[in-house]
Amino acid sequence: MSIVFEKVSHCYLAESSLAFKALSSVSLTIEEGSFTGIIGHTGSGKSTFLQHLNGLLLPTEGTVTVDGLDTRNKAQCRQVRSRVGIVFQYPEYQLFEESVIRDVMFGPKNMGLSEEECRSRAVTALEQVGLDPEHFSELSPFDLSGGEKRRVALAGVLAMKPKYLALDEPMAGLDPRGRKEIMALLERFRKDLGCTVIMVSHSMDDIARCADRVIVLDRGSAVMQGTPREIFSREEELKDLSLSVPQAVTLSHMLIRKGLSLPSDLITADELASALLREVK
Numbered sequence: 712m713s714i715v716f717e718k719v720s721h722c723y724l725a726e727s728s729l730a731f732k733a734l735s736s737v738s739l740t741i742e743e744g745s746f747t748g749i750i751g752h753t754g755s756g757k758s759t760f761l762q763h764l765n766g767l768l769l770p771t772e773g774t775v776t777v778d779g780l781d782t783r784n785k786a787q788c789r790q791v792r793s794r795v796g797i798v799f800q801y802p803e804y805q806l807f808e809e810s811v812i813r814d815v816m817f818g819p820k821n822m823g824l825s826e827e828e829c830r831s832r833a834v835t836a837l838e839q840v841g842l843d844p845e846h847f848s849e850l851s852p853f854d855l856s857g858g859e860k861r862r863v864a865l866a867g868v869l870a871m872k873p874k875y876l877a878l879d880e881p882m883a884g885l886d887p888r889g890r891k892e893i894m895a896l897l898e899r900f901r902k903d904l905g906c907t908v909i910m911v912s913h914s915m916d917d918i919a920r921c922a923d924r925v926i927v928l929d930r931g932s933a934v935m936q937g938t939p940r941e942i943f944s945r946e947e948e949l950k951d952l953s954l955s956v957p958q959a960v961t962l963s964h965m966l967i968r969k970g971l972s973l974p975s976d977l978i979t980a981d982e983l984a985s986a987l988l989r990e991v992k
Contacts, residue, residue, distance in 0.1 A: 712778040714741040714764060714795075714875060714909075719773035720931075721759055733759040735931040736773070741909060741924075743874070746901055748922035748939070749911045752953045756931040757879070757911045758800075764877050764909065765795035777875070793822065796873030800880040802864030803857065811837070811855075811863055812848035818871040829870075836866035839904070840896060858889035865896065869904075876900060877909040882917065894921060919943060919957040919978040927952065943978050959983040 721734040733756045741747050751757050762768040763775050766782035777794055780787040799805070808814035815833035824832070834844045840862040847855075852863050861881070868876065881897070882890040898921055900906040912918055918925060918939060925942040927935035929952050935942055943949070943956045946964075955961075956978075963977040963986070971990055977983050 712743045714778075714907075715774075715776045716740075716763070717774045717776075719763060719770045719775055721763065721768060722771045725771060733931050734763070734770075737928075737931070737933045738773075739926060739933050739936060741875075741907065743907050744901075744905065745924055746897075746908045746922050747910070748918035748925045749909065749928065750913070750915070750918060750925060750954060751928035754930075755928040757928055759931075760928060761797060761877050761879055761909070761911055764875065765792045765797055767797070793871065794873060795875040795877060796868035796871055798865060798868050798876070798878045798881060800883050802881075803852075803860030806852040806860060806863060809851060810849050811842075811852050812844070814852050814863060815866045815870050818867050822871060832870040832872070833866070836870040837863075839869055839900070840866045841892075842866065858885060858892060861885065861889070861893060862896070865893075869900070874905075874907065875909065876906045879911045880913065881910065882912070882914065890917075897921065915943070915955055915957045916959070916980070919959070920981075927954070939978055940976055944976060 716737050716739050719734055719737045720732060723731045723733055749757050749760065759768060763770065766788040769783055775782045777791045780791050782788050782791050806814050808817060812830065812833050815836055816829040819829040819832045837844045837847060842859065842862055852860060855863065882893050885893065894917060897908055897910065901908050922939055925937060925939050926933055927942060935945065943960050946956050946960065949956060959977050959980050959982060963973050963983050967973050967975065973986050973990065977986055
């Protein structure tokens with residue numbers, strides 16, 4: 712099972728003089744169980760791509776299917792939206808209920824579930840994001856820290872039990888501790904809950920550490936696809952697209968030029984540290 716884009720194009724204001732093609736003939740597959748990183752400079756089509764995953768936007772041309780369900784089919788799109796949960800950038804701005812528990816219950820309620828089932832799902836989702844339901848349920852979401860708000864927003868999506876979890880810059884605006892906590896949560900969602908994760912990020916270090924596949928967008932086209940190691944080995948091509956590489960790549964290449972005998976394909980800080988320890992020994 713998978714999400715399949717087949718020659719997908721999307722044009723905003725298609726019938727006007729302001730027409731803008733945000734996606735152009737994108738064909739790719741996101742496999743179930745994968746952690747896919749989406750990278751590209753501002754305006755490359757990342758957010759538009761993300762909104763096609765569950766039918767918030769529909770293709771101007773081409774098709775998007777989720778486990779064989781076509782997003783253009785109204786009846787099937789409802790099923791798609793129960794399978795694909797999207798967490799937008801700064802999701803805490805979308806919190807609005809008077810209590811944490813009511814906010815997390817909102818999605819399941821819209822699915823037509825009973826009050827009892829909604830509350831059960833909300834409690835479980837809060838536990839999954841590391842927030843004690845006993846302590847947090849009746850608090851106002853507006854009294855929480857930035858990191859806690861981000862977790863509540865994630866819980867609201869998890870409460871709908873999505874098979875695919877798509878996130879737009881989930882670490883934006885967080886301090887280093889908050890970033891680390893959210894990344895650990897995403898890795899756990901994939902390993903323990905079996906979620907397929909699709910993450911848009913400007914942090915090449917986060918992508919290198921967590922993703923097993925990377926898609927590079929430029930001017931609405933998917934110009935590169937591959938493993939993080941394959942993508943980040945193309946440093947000059949990425950620079951031409953105004954993209955950087957992980958810090959470990961830059962540092963390891965600098966050390967190699969200085970004469971150290973290191974592998975040329977290191978992409979994470981942990982890999983670089985291990986290689987340097989071997990070199991010292």
